Amino acid sequence: MDLNLTPDEQKFRDELRSWLAANVPEPWPGHRRGEADAGYWDHLRDWQQKLFGGGWAGVSWPVEYGGRGASPIQQSIFLAEVARARAPEHFGVIGEGLVGPTIMAVGSEQQKQKFLPRILSGKDIWCQGYSEPNSGSDLASLSTRAIRDGEHFVVNGQKIWTSFAQIADWCLLLVRTDTSVAKHKGITCLLVDMKSPGVSTKPLRQMSGDSGFNEVFFTDVRVPIENQLGELNNGWRVGLVVLMNERANLGASVYVSFEETMRQLIEHCRTRKRNGRLLAEDPLVRQNIAQAHVELELFRLNTDRALSRSNAGETPGPEGSILKLYWSEMNQRLSQTAMEILGDTAQLSTFDNGNWAYRYLRSRGNTIEGGTSEIQRNILAERVLGMPKSY
Amino acid sequence: MYFDLSKPQKLLQQSVRDFCKREIPISRVRALMETDSAMDDSLWMEMAEQGWIGLHLDEQYGGLGLGPVELSVVAEELGRACVPGPWLSTNWAATLLASIGGPVASELLPGVFDGSMRITIAALEEQGSWSFDPAVMETRLSENGKKTVTEAVTVNVLNGRKYLVQHAQQADHLLCVAGVDDELCLLTIPVASDGLRITSTPGIDATRKVYQCDFSNVPIRRDQILARGDEARQALQQSQNVAMVAVCSEMLGILQWLLKTTVEYAKSRKQFDRVIGSFQVVQHMCADLLLLTESARSAVWNAAWALQENLDANRAVAVAKVYVSDAVRKAGNLAVQSHGGIGFTWEHDLHLYYKRAKADEYLFGDATFHRERLAEMILG
Structure with missing residues (x-):
């Protein structure tokens, strides 16, 4: 057991730190995701290109595809350091983290050559068309149809909860290509140009007031057959690889944001008073702060253990569900702890720019997005504990 | 970063697991818990022979010279088998003695490690806490009523009462935490001392026996005072971290x-013509059990490693004690509920583990106690 970074990992971190110190731009003023204008998107695109120029795009991608061949631990160091340096949001996250690795795994040579370099350089921004209004947890029941017509598929249907759709160049889209077989066996994965005629997007406003997601409508959209990713009707498996990656990847960067939240909360406890007494002197506040600290530590440690496993060559498996389950529920408790400690003030948009109320509301989505907590528990029961399928 | 047991540590884990399976089946645990001592001399000597007493302590005293991670590996397996007896209290006492060092450590520890000498710690008081504030400690060392111990040879006496002392009746020596003036001191006391009365006070966990120790003018020679003041405090804290x-x-x-x-x-019990493990409510309880267990493992390994590396172990150990104490209680409740009626019976083994867990939850301070310690580190 050795929880220290190895010399190689330290070298990687130090090199990255000095590059970040010299290259991270000034934060975009007053930004909150979903409230963006064109200038903000350009800001993100510039950053992706800067990363690319510095050789820091696609750190975990194999060298043959232009990446850095970083280990899972190095990748998590990258995500954490970038977040600590308050670098801009990672615009290419879906392309780099999800689409690229899937194309590498199942794509044709032509697809690799066409798409991978443009993902790395930030020329193409990707979104991911999975959920539908009637297919949430039961994703395999999706009904967006693709019907073969000569050298094209013709796509009709609707997707929802699609991040970045309003500015994305491409979409990794799951469609139904066979309605006569079991639902998992009639799905195909397509790479769709978002500028194709018949694609339209509409922002989806959340309870937190912002629009981090979109609805995407496909009306007679023609997709060339060479943009089919993987085999026909094998899209469910192609899509699942991506979902596993999504669960395993999120840890490192969200940890840093929780750590920052905790730091701000502790600062308030040290300076704010209630009834003449510092919050930090209230025994209940002290219990709650310590509990939040413990839970955050456990998140860090669970993530590190999972990383250490994948570093040892074990592929990210259903255990990723433990991490997702843990952090999403933990973040809701942390948000509530903050509301409780800060009290009446925390609901005001004039206090800390409304961030406490915002993160409290936003955290409700954490246990739903990327697979609900109930689905995660099903996965753990069935695939880790070997219990019978329940639905 | 490598967050897993090494090969030798995994071998140790397997050998302890095999030993427990072979030598301490749950029937033997049940038989022992019905006895007065919950221990069996032959079993104790076998455990000593395996090197599991003081395995983390210096070879100069007869320990194996391994680290807190190896100690953790052995403790986990003994916990999994619900092994009765004084393994934990003995290791705590041995750690305390070793960290003080000196002639008493050299005299007692070799016997402790080979199983021939039994020691325990009398520390907790009914109106005190695991922070051992000397100002409010009832058990006090005094020089026949006067407040100094500096010159006396035989005239110091100890008065007071300790409780929840593990396996005191089976011990040859008690290590006692006492107040002297406004300081802590650590004493070694043969159980045969005049004025020492040991009373059985059965606790929730019958696999470990706990006693009340009453000290009434127990004579204490100067060489029985192992440490006092900061030295005593530090040795105690260090030994508690290891024991935690x-x-x-x-x-x-x-x-x-x-x-x-x-x-x-859940995979075998049938109701409504199907195994209950096919119901999502039951599955989700099992998934929560998995999450609690895996998270507890992360916390425990981190604390053991921090102790081994001499990092900020106070914090890592407190984090582990908070998380694991709460986790094992929640898990015990989930387990009983998932079992239904059978889980509530004496016949099922669940209650043995449930009760051990309940006692462990409080041992060295419960989650609330350690949250306050953490708050002190975080908020001041």
């Missing part, structure tokens, strides 16, 4: 047992 890693590891072993037993039961 051990008790957290033991709770981790309990968690593993609860998870395995509950999942197996």
Whole structure:
């Protein structure tokens, strides 16, 4: 057991730190995701290109595809350091983290050559068309149809909860290509140009007031057959690889944001008073702060253990569900702890720019997005504990 | 970063697991818990022979010279088998003695490690806490009523009462935490001393016996005072950190047992013509058991490693004690509920683990106690 970074990992971190110190731009003023204008998107695109120029795009991608061949631990160091340096949001996250690795795994040579370099350089921004209004947890029941017509598929249907759709160049889209077989066996994965005629997007406003997601409508959209990713009707498996990656990847960067939240909360406890007494002197506040600290530590440690496993060559498996389950529920408790400690003030948009109320509301989505907590528990029961399928 | 047991550590884990399976089946645990001592001399000597007493302590005293991670590995397996007796208290006492050092350590420890000398610690008081504030400590060392111990040879006396002393009746020596003036001191006291009365006070966990120790003018020679003041405080804190890693590891072993037993039961028990493990409510309880167990493992290994590396172990150990104490209680409740009626019976083994877990939850301070310690570190 050795929880220290190895010399190689330290070298990687130090090199990255000095590059970040010299290259991270000034934060975009007053930004909150979903409230963006064109200038903000350009800001993100510039950053992706800067990363690319510095050789820091696609750190975990194999060298043959232009990446850095970083280990899972190095990748998590990258995500954490970038977040600590308050670098801009990672615009290419879906392309780099999800689409690229899937194309590498199942794509044709032509697809690799066409798409991978443009993902790395930030020329193409990707979104991911999975959920539908009637297919949430039961994703395999999706009904967006693709019907073969000569050298094209013709796509009709609707997707929802699609991040970045309003500015994305491409979409990794799951469609139904066979309605006569079991639902998992009639799905195909397509790479769709978002500028194709018949694609339209509409922002989806959340309870937190912002629009981090979109609805995407496909009306007679023609997709060339060479943009089919993987085999026909094998899209469910192609899509699942991506979902596993999504669960395993999120840890490192969200940890840093929780750590920052905790730091701000502790600062308030040290300076704010209630009834003449510092919050930090209230025994209940002290219990709650310590509990939040413990839970955050456990998140860090669970993530590190999972990383250490994948570093040892074990592929990210259903255990990723433990991490997702843990952090999403933990973040809701942390948000509530903050509301409780800060009290009446925390609901005001004039206090800390409304961030406490915002993160409290936003955290409700954490246990739903990327697979609900109930689905995660099903996965753990069935695939880790070997219990019978329940639905 | 490598966050897993090494090969030799995994071998140690397997050998302890095999030993427990072979030598300490649950029937033997049940038989021992019905006795007055919950210990068996031959078993104790065998455990000593395996090197499991003081395995983390210096070879100069007869320990194995391994580290807190190895101690954690052994404790987890002993917890998983619910091994009765004084393994934990003996290791705590041995750690305390070793960290003070000196002639008493050299005299007692070799016998402790080979199983021939039994020691325990009398520390907790009914109106005190695991922070051992000397100002309010009832058990006090005094020089026939006067307030100094500096010159006296035989005239110091100890008065007061300790409780929840593990296996005091089976011990040859007590290490006692006492107040002297406004300081802590650590004493070694033969159980045969005049004025010492040991009374059995059966606790929730019958696999470990706890006693009340009353000290009434117990004579204390100067050479029985092992340490005082900061030295005593530091040695005590250090030994508690080690013992807390051990008790957290033991709770981790309990968690593993609860998870395995509950999942197996859910896969075999049928109601409504199907196994109850096919119902999502039951599955989700099992998934929560898995999450609690895996998270507890992360916390325990981190604390053991921090102790081994001499990092900020106070914090890592407190984090582990908070998380694991709460986790093992929640897991025990989930396990009983998932089992239904059978889980509530004396016949099922669940209650042995449930009660051990409940006692461990409080040992060295419960989650609330350690949250306040953490708050002190975070908020001042």
